[in-house]
Amino acid sequence: MSPKSLRREMRAVVDPGRLGLSVKGVVLLGVDKLKVTVTSEDQKEKLTRELRSHNFELREDRPRTRSLMVRIHRVDRTIPQEDVARMAFEQNPWVRELFKDLSEWKEEFIPSFRKGKRELDDVIWVTRVTSRVRDELLKRTFIFIGFDVCTISDFIDITQCRKCLGFGHPESKCRGQTVCSTCAGSHEAKACTAGNGIKVCHNCKSQGLKQINHSPCGLDCPVYMKVWRREMRAVGPL
Ligand SMILES: [Zn+2]
Ligand SMILES: [Zn+2]
Ligand SMILES: [Zn+2]
Numbered sequence: 001m002s003p004k005s006l007r008r009e010m011r012a013v014v015d016p017g018r019l020g021l022s023v024k025g026v027v028l029l030g031v032d033k034l035k036v037t038v039t040s041e042d043q044k045e046k047l048t049r050e051l052r053s054h055n056f057e058l059r060e061d062r063p064r065t066r067s068l069m070v071r072i073h074r075v076d077r078t079i080p081q082e083d084v085a086r087m088a089f090e091q092n093p094w095v096r097e098l099f100k101d102l103s104e105w106k107e108e109f110i111p112s113f114r115k116g117k118r119e120l121d122d123v124i125w126v127t128r129v130t131s132r133v134r135d136e137l138l139k140r141t142f143i144f145i146g147f148d149v150c151t152i153s154d155f156i157d158i159t160q161c162r163k164c165l166g167f168g169h170p171e172s173k174c175r176g177q178t179v180c181s182t183c184a185g186s187h188e189a190k191a192c193t194a195g196n197g198i199k200v201c202h203n204c205k206s207q208g209l210k211q212i213n214h215s216p217c218g219l220d221c222p223v224y225m226k227v228w229r230r231e232m233r234a235v236g237p238l
Helices: 003-013 041-053 081-091 093-098 102-108 131-140 202-206 222-235
Strands: 023-029 033-038 068-076 109-115 122-129 142-145 148-154
Touching: 003 033, 003 041, 033 041, 068 109, 068 131, 068 142, 081 093, 081 102, 081 109, 081 142, 093 131, 102 109, 122 131, 131 142, 131 148, 202 222
Parallel strands: none
Antiparallel strands: 023 033, 068 122, 068 148, 109 122, 142 148
16 A cells, blocks of 8 residues: 555544544655654554554554663562563553553563662662653652562763763763862872861862762762753653
8 A cells, every 4th residue: 555545544534633633743654654643642542542443553653762761779689680570560550551461561661780789688670661661650659579669760870970070971081180079189089088077079169169068979969960950851851
């Protein structure tokens, strides 16, 4: 079937007005494919249902934006990687409502690597997710896996230089000066002789900010926070 007649056929069975669709675009893809863009998840579902009921063959176009990662906290260390997604699927009814089967869920929820201190019984699974899965997880704030209630947070990989404490480049590409992350002096943090409990944030100090008694490497720091926010905006609104 030619794309033109395909479009005509679609029009014949779907009335966008009646379905309340605002179609953002219809693009021809190859000889027998059309790509239809609508403005919300809800509209996509309606259109999908309608087209399926008329035996159209459909494939979801997965937007290739930057990958989203979330942290799943407090997951039992003994649970192997290949079981995390399956257990999440089996133990959380909302997941089974959203995803017909495990394989579909596994395409949108991919435990990628784990973090956490070796001596602890539980770990953080950094998990690659689609935006709809991220939104659901953050809205619910937790997910059941094993015997644990695992809380969720965004994972954003901020590159902060360990040498100059600047952002956006690693130590190996640094052209800045060595700065101590503890006292803001001109030496490496491991050579720091500042007394216990002393904290001076080099980044805030050099910007002339008043509050400088914190670490430059965390969300306590307004400069770090700003970078984090910028990254979050790149990922999408909460
Ligand atoms: Zn640097
Ligand atoms: Zn120091
Ligand atoms: Zn700071």
